[in-house]
Amino acid sequence: MAEKPEVNEAMAGVPKTPQEINEQDVVVSAPSTLKTVIREFKQDKVATVALILLIVLFVVVAVWSFFIPNSKVTDVNIMDQYLQMGTSGHILGTDEQGRDLLLMLIASAKNSLFIALMITIIGQVFGIIFGMITGYFGGIVDTIIMRIIDFWTVLPFMMIIIVLVSIVSKYNIWTLIGIIGLFSWQGTTRLIRSKVLSESDRDYVRASKTSGSSNVMIMFREVLPNLSSIIIVDSTLTFAGNIGIETTLSFLGFGLPNGTPSLGTMISAATDPTVLVSKAYVWVPAAVFIIVITVGISFVGQVLRRAFDARQRLG
Amino acid sequence: MWKTILRRVLIMIPQIIILSILVFMLAKAMPGDPFTGSIGPNTDPKQIVALKRAAGLYDPWYQQYWHWIVNLFHGNLGESYTLKQPVTAVLGNRISNTIWLSLLTLIISYAVAIPLGMTAGRYEGSRRDRGIVIFNFITFGVPTFVVFLLGLFLFGYQLGWFPTTGTISADASGFIGEALSRLNHMILPAILAGILGTTSTIQYLRSEIIDSKSQDYVRTARAKGVPTNKVYSRHIFRNSLLPIAAFAGFQITGLIGGSIIVETVFSYPGMGQLFVSSITSRDYSVVTAIVLFTGILALLGSLLSDIIMSIVDPRIRIE
Amino acid sequence: MSVLIEIKDLKVHYPIRSGFWNRVTDHVYAADGVSFEIEAGKTYGLVGESGSGKSTIGKAIVGLEKVTSGQILYKGQDVSKASVRRHMKYNKDVQMIFQDSLSSLNPKKTIYEIIAEPIRNFENLDKSAEKQRIIELLEIVGLSSNAMYQYPHQFSGGQRQRIGIARAISTNPKLIIADEPVSALDLSIQAQVLNFMKKIQRELGISFLFISHDLGVVRHMTENIAIMHLGRFVELGTREDIYNNPQHIYTKRLLSAIPQIDIANRDANKAQRAAIEAQYQAERQNFYDADGLAYPMHKITASHWVSTPPTEKGATK
Numbered sequence: 001m002a003e004k005p006e007v008n009e010a011m012a013g014v015p016k017t018p019q020e021i022n023e024q025d026v027v028v029s030a031p032s033t034l035k036t037v038i039r040e041f042k043q044d045k046v047a048t049v050a051l052i053l054l055i056v057l058f059v060v061v062a063v064w065s066f067f068i069p070n071s072k073v074t075d076v077n078i079m080d081q082y083l084q085m086g087t088s089g090h091i092l093g094t095d096e097q098g099r100d101l102l103l104m105l106i107a108s109a110k111n112s113l114f115i116a117l118m119i120t121i122i123g124q125v126f127g128i129i130f131g132m133i134t135g136y137f138g139g140i141v142d143t144i145i146m147r148i149i150d151f152w153t154v155l156p157f158m159m160i161i162i163v164l165v166s167i168v169s170k171y172n173i174w175t176l177i178g179i180i181g182l183f184s185w186q187g188t189t190r191l192i193r194s195k196v197l198s199e200s201d202r203d204y205v206r207a208s209k210t211s212g213s214s215n216v217m218i219m220f221r222e223v224l225p226n227l228s229s230i231i232i233v234d235s236t237l238t239f240a241g242n243i244g245i246e247t248t249l250s251f252l253g254f255g256l257p258n259g260t261p262s263l264g265t266m267i268s269a270a271t272d273p274t275v276l277v278s279k280a281y282v283w284v285p286a287a288v289f290i291i292v293i294t295v296g297i298s299f300v301g302q303v304l305r306r307a308f309d310a311r312q313r314l315g
Numbered sequence: 316m317w318k319t320i321l322r323r324v325l326i327m328i329p330q331i332i333i334l335s336i337l338v339f340m341l342a343k344a345m346p347g348d349p350f351t352g353s354i355g356p357n358t359d360p361k362q363i364v365a366l367k368r369a370a371g372l373y374d375p376w377y378q379q380y381w382h383w384i385v386n387l388f389h390g391n392l393g394e395s396y397t398l399k400q401p402v403t404a405v406l407g408n409r410i411s412n413t414i415w416l417s418l419l420t421l422i423i424s425y426a427v428a429i430p431l432g433m434t435a436g437r438y439e440g441s442r443r444d445r446g447i448v449i450f451n452f453i454t455f456g457v458p459t460f461v462v463f464l465l466g467l468f469l470f471g472y473q474l475g476w477f478p479t480t481g482t483i484s485a486d487a488s489g490f491i492g493e494a495l496s497r498l499n500h501m502i503l504p505a506i507l508a509g510i511l512g513t514t515s516t517i518q519y520l521r522s523e524i525i526d527s528k529s530q531d532y533v534r535t536a537r538a539k540g541v542p543t544n545k546v547y548s549r550h551i552f553r554n555s556l557l558p559i560a561a562f563a564g565f566q567i568t569g570l571i572g573g574s575i576i577v578e579t580v581f582s583y584p585g586m587g588q589l590f591v592s593s594i595t596s597r598d599y600s601v602v603t604a605i606v607l608f609t610g611i612l613a614l615l616g617s618l619l620s621d622i623i624m625s626i627v628d629p630r631i632r633i634e
Numbered sequence: 635m636s637v638l639i640e641i642k643d644l645k646v647h648y649p650i651r652s653g654f655w656n657r658v659t660d661h662v663y664a665a666d667g668v669s670f671e672i673e674a675g676k677t678y679g680l681v682g683e684s685g686s687g688k689s690t691i692g693k694a695i696v697g698l699e700k701v702t703s704g705q706i707l708y709k710g711q712d713v714s715k716a717s718v719r720r721h722m723k724y725n726k727d728v729q730m731i732f733q734d735s736l737s738s739l740n741p742k743k744t745i746y747e748i749i750a751e752p753i754r755n756f757e758n759l760d761k762s763a764e765k766q767r768i769i770e771l772l773e774i775v776g777l778s779s780n781a782m783y784q785y786p787h788q789f790s791g792g793q794r795q796r797i798g799i800a801r802a803i804s805t806n807p808k809l810i811i812a813d814e815p816v817s818a819l820d821l822s823i824q825a826q827v828l829n830f831m832k833k834i835q836r837e838l839g840i841s842f843l844f845i846s847h848d849l850g851v852v853r854h855m856t857e858n859i860a861i862m863h864l865g866r867f868v869e870l871g872t873r874e875d876i877y878n879n880p881q882h883i884y885t886k887r888l889l890s891a892i893p894q895i896d897i898a899n900r901d902a903n904k905a906q907r908a909a910i911e912a913q914y915q916a917e918r919q920n921f922y923d924a925d926g927l928a929y930p931m932h933k934i935t936a937s938h939w940v941s942t943p944p945t946e947k948g949a950t951k
Contacts, residue, residue: 150617154330154568154613154614154616156606157572158572158573159572162575166594167341203733203734204737204740206698206732208751209697210696211751211755212725212751212752212755213755240456247458248458248459253591253595270468273472273479283464287465290457291461295452296456298452302452
């Protein structure tokens, strides 16, 4: 036993009982993820305000839209056309069809947010699955999927979406979600892939293999939790982007079908120069709403990104 | 390096073939055919069938595809259903309008993004940097059409600084006069689109400069006693800028794809506006041509970017 | 003693791709024709410089590296195939301890979940038995049961490596491959972890394959030692064979490189190192073939094998 001097010297200082060892080399634990996120928000007043504003808006839209009867957003009432703000009980005034703009705004916001949310979920689910597979297995599967993504990313997706929207026969909210969803997975796939590539090279994955776990178990039970932070950031940021895509399409007239109000459709009233100039109250509230929501989400997303990426942290 | 470029060009061939098949399939799925416009209500249905058969519309899809490709190579993109003109004639003018607008946008975008990105990276954590980062969040998140509309409303109508529609005033005369009038019509959309297009450039430049600050070659230059300004202008700037130049290929294809939105809002008669109006009037031969053209342009843009990157960044060459 | 695992002419080659079509143009010979046996309950050291392929062999045995050719025989079956390994629950019996203790523990899992993973996959224990087993394992490696509910980053490097050991022994394996288990640790902690491993090896009668570049550590830990160079074995023998009677020029050179704290004879030691280096340079071509690779090994005593040119001695193997 006494062959190696330094081993024995070191042994002299080593305590014998487990309790003593624990006390001797306890490491100060790193702060939890949640604490880091809270601290980052405290450092960034603008983002905190954005977060609170977003929560309030989401809650108001979600709850209020529940109580708006469908007739309020579909019925035409020419007598009340283009009422100014605050006249005869219409706080934001009325539009060309005489519908109350505040109710329209709430109902539109609900639709736009819902669609953006669904597209984000589709994009994340497929992006995570493809990214996991391509990053984890590598090789020929990786080459093929990445080639497809390179091609798919370059395509003029807005044009193709518009063409598809105009030729699909049974057109409704779900077909729109499906069509936009076709172009919502490739960015996430690329992101997840690069992260999985670096995670797969860590020894805990090898340890799981020697512990008898199958590839599917390793991918989704071991590796996936380690991607949670980038998935949260990515879904936040793509959510903002998807609101932009849906409202843009609706604005151009290729978004939500008639009878389903969208923020984009509300703003498209402004393509008529007289509405744009002299009836700004028709479209400006919806435009401001979109700006507040999307910019707010991107603020929150960036704070989350900073919180999860130690290199970019503020405090 | 030549190997990388050649391989990259070879990859492009199947990409273009797949794109053409995709566009052909979309075209086939679109309602209507070349006779939709020319056939009156009194035409004999049997005659229509005969005409369609003669035009090869009942052939198997691969024969039709081949026929279509051969026509493409002869510059024959079909005829516009509504305008009764060859598609190439309809497109020509519109494409040049769009390309001019996109180029001006790109120039403005870089003119704004490069100084901002440099400042943010150099003075990381300062008040200026935070301001630029916040500016970046805004341009990242906000949908472009909202900004265009607000800009048009404010600068076009309320302040009356810029024209609000078209490409040229009716009273413009002479080469200089026409050129100035065209520029005047492009400037507001180009400024707004340019500013909104700065996001990725600023972000890339900022993080690239922050990274290079701690790199050995910068430390060496500093240790040698090179003045700070020179370290930035000579060493960091040059290294960070080349990749930005390479992204121009992607940027411009993005701008041409995004022309749908700018041109709709500003009633600018370019390809994007033509696309929207053709979709609305169901003029599908024009739509097909625009999608194909934009797609090929996008593939060429990414090819260009990849080639420049492989020249600039030797790490990409290995593979 | 009975043979536990037999490695026969193991080769692990990595393809090198190049040229226009990315064809396979050459190979890296990480392990190139390695044969040896591991007996039950004995300890083996695998020594070599970095890049010599020692880790590759360890990973191939445990099933983490694809074997190009050759066999790894366990209970009469060739476990170089993944299907065979899965079918016979091979990894229940053969486990691994990794070099980087932080990287080898999943940061998002509690210690309980980490140690429970092999138990759940290989043994059928109910909840309370599983918990009992984990407490017992933590006790063996000297950690209190409170550790179960904590995460890897809350522990020090030495503690984490002991958690890695607890995981490796959780299914009562017959062989543990330890790939440089202490080289990432502080010297004082190294001793602590090594002694834990040694104690566990003796008490549980597990075979150990200890991979290291540190001859001192290997001498402390193992009874049999193999010296590796450029993907091949150059010498194999008991601890006494290797340390007292090194035959291969590379072994001699490695041994002379062990730092010695012997100030009185400093000049003598230095001269001896220089002499061995001179001998190495002079006799090098005798020990390596035209490609600079080691020759196959031949038996010189019952336990001692050395790589020598085929002409010098009759081929005994």
